[in-house]
Amino acid sequence: MRVFHSPAAPRHDPEQYWRRGTPIPHPEQAARYAILRDAAVTGGHALAEPGDHGLDPIRAVHDRAYLAFLAEAWARREEMPGIGDEILSGVFARPHMHRRPAGLLGLAGLYMADTSTPIRAGTWPAIYGAAQCAVAAADAALAEGHAYALCRPPGHHAYADSAGGFCFLNNxxxxxxxxxxxxxxxxxxxxxxxHHGNGTQGIFYGRADVLTVSVHADPSDYFPFYAGYADETGTGEGLGFNRNLPLPPGSGDAPWLEAVEAGLAAIAAHRPRGLVVALGLDASADDPIGALKVTAAGFAGAAERIARAGLPTALVQEGGYLCAALPENLTAFLAAFDAAR
Ligand SMILES: [Zn+2]
Incomplete structure (x- = not known):
């Protein structure tokens, strides 16, 4: 398994996150990069850098003005008197407030869904590098059968024109x-x-050519709260091409793998020419912000089932936060995938 990684990943290093009204160390820490990379190496997988495929593959799913904001915000920081180490708004545009302001603080509130995505000195190089890993893994999957993109920060909560849930670019x-x-x-x-892949769903919701399937904890009392329900099935031409499989909090390997199998059955019926797995490892029983009880054996079971689908497959790292099980779950997943291929 080739492992695409970007040495710029740790340059996005958010410090603080508001969880349930209390500031805590940001769960999406730069240390995740080295832990996941070292786990892949320990598992015997070959590291590769992605090369630079430019902005075009990113523009294929993201709004140009949003990308310009992300790329230029840090260089514009002096527009905000008294700014510290990060650009972060405490004011957010709601659907009924949709004017585009000129100033940087207002733009941050327009383009972010929450306070989890501060822009810091190294944020753009890190998110650009992660996106390049996703592009390289897609190309390698088509050429070689499969590849893993060690994307950090993650991406699946990012919409075409907004950051949120630790995510900026939807890898x-x-x-x-x-x-x-x-x-x-x-x-x-x-x-x-x-977590439900709400950004991914949003990007492809009106399209029939990209089937989106998400297995996640019930969002009725869990992030991302406002999307991820079973009755969200697509719109217009995309009707029937979005499938959500929410599970009750605390669900373990058996119901989780059953949902993965149901998702794979829907995917097989779609007859795709390629598969992207949004590989969050935060369904782990040990994850500090998780809500399910999946074990290393569960992750291995999912990998086997996905590999047996026989599709060109790009594995794209999403969530999975600092705990002893994080590297073990990645190693278990990659080993089982390779063994089943
Ligand atoms: Zn997650």
């Missing part, structure tokens, strides 16, 4: 769009992160 969506363009045929995304 899984970028990989899927890349596969769609290269194959000319339909593709599919299977998101097994514990």
């Amino acid at each position: 899984s969506a970028i990989a899927a769009a890349r596969m769609r363009a290269a194959t000319g045929g339909p593709v599919a995304i299977l998101d097994i992160d514990v």
Whole structure:
């Protein structure tokens, strides 16, 4: 398994996160990069850098003005008197407030859904590098059968024009769009992160050519709260091409794997030419912000089932936070995937 990683990943280093009204150390820490990379090396997988495929594959799913904001915000920081180490708004645009302001603080509130995505000195190089890993893994999956993109920060909560949930650029969506363009045929995304892949769903909600399937904890009392319900099935041409499989909090391996199998059955019926797996590892029983009880054996079971689908597969890292089980779950997943291929 080739492992695409970007040495710029740790340059995005958010410090603080508001959880349930209390500031805590940000869960999406730079240390995740080295832990996941070292776990992949320990598992015997070969590291590769992604090269630079430019902005075009990112523009395939993201709004240009949003990308310009992300790329230029840090250089504009002196527009905000008294700014510290990060650009972060405490004011957010709501659907009924939709004017685009000129100032940087207002733009931050326009383009972010919450306070989890501060822009810091190294944020753009880190998120750009992660997106390049997704592009490289999509290309490698089509050429070689499969590849893993060690994307950090993650991406599946990012919409075409907004950051949120630790995510800026939707790496899984970028990989899927890349596969769609290269194959000319339909593709599919299977998101097994514990959180619903709301950004990915939003990007492809009106499209029939990219089937989006998400297995996640019930959002009725869990992030992302406002999307991820079973009755969200797509719109217009995309009707029937979005599938949400929410699980009750605390669900373990058996119901989780059953949902993964149901997702794979929907994907097989779509006859895709490529598959992107949004590989969150935060469904783990040990994850500090998780809500399910999946074990290393569960992750291995999912990997086996996904590998047996026999599709060109790009594995794109999503969530999974600092705990002893994090590297073990990645190693278990990659080993089982390789063994089943
Ligand atoms: Zn997650």
